[in-house]
Amino acid sequence: MKNLDINTDLATEIISGFIHSETTRAGFSKAVIGVSGGIDSALSCFLAAHALGGENVLAVRMPYTTSSQDSLDHAQLVIDKTGVQSTTIPIGAIADGLINQFPDMSKMCQGNIMARSRMIVLYDRSVEFKGLVVGTSNKTEILLGYSTLFGDSACAFNPIGDLYKTQVRQLSRALGVPDIIVDKAPTADLWAGQTDEGELGFTYADVDQLLYLLVDERYTPEECVQEGFDKKFVETVVKRIQRSHFKRIMPPIAKLSNRTIGYDFLYLRDWGT
Template sequence: MNQGDIKIPQLEGKPAIKKLEGFIKDKVKLSGSSGVVLGLSGGIDSAVVAFLCQQALGPSKVLGLLLPSKTNTAQDLEHGQQVAEILKIESEVINIDPLIEKFPLLCHHPPDEMTLANLKPRIRMMVLYYHANSLNRMVVGTGNRSELMMGYFTKFGDGGADILPLGDLYKTQVWEIARLLGVPREIIDKSPSAGLWPGQTDEKELGIDYITLDKILHLMFDESLSPDLIAQKMDLPLQEIKRIKKRVNLSNHKINLPEIPLIR
């Protein structure tokens, strides 16, 4: 079978968007919150979430925080501001470098590259909750199903949120929703990046492109096919399919609450 013959189930367009908007509206109402706060990274996931929140709640109830560091590109900031302007939502730019630079001075153990990389989303999470708490709002996360399953997020960082509207959508489905919502083309088309270090891209770090990854995850978890059969259908090395499955299994702890031993 050719990879092109394997399709991720298409969403029902506008009904799917209405369901996502209804989810956001219901959760905000149930929590007694006055609105939402989200991080505007300049990427497609945060843009889609911003569009959904604005349409669900109205622009006055959405605050978008742009939280750049020196490893983010000027284009990231520009795209985040572009989304805020299109949606007419309140936004604020807070450079997090001064906060990052304090940690090596305060902590005895020297950091490596990954320690500093994970520090950035955790600091962003703190800034988001600072605003959410002071304004009686919910923090809306931007993680999608592909990244959640692969553990491609920082625990208690970008994974720290009250709700995750895109959590059941594969990355390729997020692209589909983005086109329907009218997210600017340049945001949809650019290479996804968390901006954790210069030149970093999500697909390079995952070691696989999103289209191929989504097809593997779909066959593995939606269709319940074995790694052998997936490798055959996808015409990929079995070792690569096993690598994906192992990463998903090892990442389960990141999407679950902390484990509690049963004593009673």
């Protein structure tokens, strides 16, 4: 077992500085976060409140008609504990406007519509609140592609995208995210009874160990098997990473000219600030 423990004070300091820098350099002082009641958005909200002050953070609760009451309640716990501003905007009417047109729509498509509806609400509220949308995806789900493109993955910047789920848990505990949120089974809560680990087919604890070897330590898949990981598990994860890479890059542009966006037009976002 690799030790994925992090120094939580150092992580908090670096991430808070990042949130503050990316917000203010873009000309803003505020942030907007979709707070679901889950651990990732709870952690992002704690960090944003730490970096910008609670009064400068707007937590948006966006329940769908089937979302559990627990999710709403846990989101409220985060809001109360961080002292951020909050609003609740149900997405039932927005999402159902499309979902109801296709009676046989799969759960996955419905889930994507919910995630993208929330993105619309967040970006809409961000204009009103004059704040940037803060991302809530962790490294594990980004690598596995366990997200909706242009949905929950949409954000202005992401403070926790280099932390594995296990590390998200460690940092959340250190920052005082309520135990009930840290300890519960992670779920996208797109339908009743859904859990991440049920859907993925493996646990975060296991996959974080594997991802750490594959990505951070640059082990080959064969070396991971030699380290004791099940061969099928390794193959599944490697394939997931590869097949979901499109979610991690900007859409490629067909190169025609001498200077093409994405290839040889290279500037940081912080250009000029």
